[in-house]
Amino acid sequence: MNKLKSYTEYIILAAVAVLLLLYIIFRSAGNINYVLPEPAAVDFENISRITVEGPMKGLADLEFSKTEDQWFIEPEGWQAENSNLVAIAKALGDLKVTDLISTSGNPGVYALDEQQRVLVKAWEGDDLIREVWVGKVSNNGIYTYMMFPGNENIYSVRGNLPSRVKDKNSMRDKRFLQIARDSVQKMTLTSTDSLEPVVLTKDLTTIWGSESFEADDAAVKAVVNMFDPLRCKDFLYEQPSGSPAWNIEILTAEGAVNLELWPKTADDIYPARCSQNGYLVQTTSYAVEKILGALGIVFEEE
Template identity: 30%
Template sequence: MKIKKEYIILVLVIVVLSVYLYQRSADRTQYELPEIPAVNEKELTKLEITKGETVLVLNKKDDKWYIAPADFPTDANRVKDMLDAIKDFNLTALVSESKNYNLYELDQGQKISVKASQGDQLKLEFDVGKTASSFRHTFVRPSGEDRVFHARGNLKNAFDVTVDSLRDKSVLTLKAEDIQEFNINKAQQSLAFTRTQVPVEVNTQDDAKPGAAEPSAPKAVWQAANGQPVDEPAVNQLLNALSNLRCEKFIDDRKKEDLTSPLFAIELKGGQEYKLSIFPKTAENDPNYPAVSSGSDYPFELTTSQAERIMKEPTALLQAPQADQEKTE
């Protein structure tokens, strides 16, 4: 009788375990993650980013991305972030089936909708919500899904963009070492500077000694058109400030030709010619200076600190007279 009772208990335990395992398996099936199609980001030709009433469209032409409809050039790094996020888009967990989308910033007013296409073929579509508290995942809703999932990575940073943040803000790109001459105009003063090769002074007595080193090659120095000695560090500082110049923002309601009478203008020549003109502030309290350059088809603004580093008086690039140096010392 005792043995029979133990068998009954054992059978009950087996039944309970079987039911538990079955339900667990059923739960896994119920919460199976949807399959996300693989996307080759190099084959994409169009991106569409929608937030609220704003629709931002990017088109790929000749391996470069442009913002429609004006075909503004884009910041390559920002576009790469978006393409990488699309390529690596991956769901990691089911978060909610309640359809309470506002909790995850996936409601109509807050979500960011992303469409990635190759030609006329839509390759991937999903909605981006807020970033999880860990900042390692983002709440998302793939196309055709009512459920909310976690996706790996901070997708909000990649896709929460505007036309201004996506535009390429490089307005002048040059190599300081390639520049051979430049001319500055400021406050009705104009002065040209030329990089010239000069021989290095050598000690003739040392050269006459056996085993003396070969004479040094001529070195490049800057010379001013007025014959005064040039402050080489000041010139190098100016050229470095211009070498990879990025604007603060673009001016959309004016054309380049609308800006006249610059406060400061500089023309440089090397492998090609470069120009930059900086104009008076529109209002005294404005934080930025309007400007135009040969490196941009659009007028733009430079911050006050940027402009002040560039707008040097021509005489500021000259060495102080010897008498003034002695007084300073």
């Protein structure tokens, strides 16, 4: 009886092994039916221009160009958030196709139909070195669905490229003033309601002082630290009404930088402009009042 039982168990195990082997064989045979694209790797540092064409998120077409190590938004010539553009260039330079998702059409499911997909191109000089249709991101946020020109198949590619593409305003670099803290030598404040400028200078022991008021050395140093860099809250695209209420000339080892500040608006922001780039920006009341306070301007508590 025991021998019969053992014999039966051997037959069952052998049958399971055969079925498993057949499954592996047929599964492997099925995988041979397609070959995943292997886009040639591109050194992201050689990418000098990127364009984004299409209706993704309802955005207008975008174009970015690189001069030396800085990316710009074209045709306006605005400085772009460099780390974001570097990440996009890296993603385009090293596309890792992980799987074939669909060969049967229905691209709308993956945001790759003509109404949703985005054409992303990358150039090295005048040479087009990358071109890909970009759809939506997988549910786990790890992959992006893509198509390649001349190929109707839909593939998954490692990375979340769409999250990097935003509207022009959001792609801009919000650092509108940047001065190395150790290079600031002197600050001069002029205002519309004062005839005498306020001058702050460092002595040989790097203590800040002024003949106009009793300067707080720690407060001035905290402001100088804010200059490396000073970020805006947002950008302005229309000239603020009236004239600047204050102008701060910041003298550095490399030359002078001027920061113009307009009176505070009803939205609790200060319009500003820096001579380093000429951009009109919105700055927070916290930052501006801390800077002006260190220069002797007293604000009444609201």
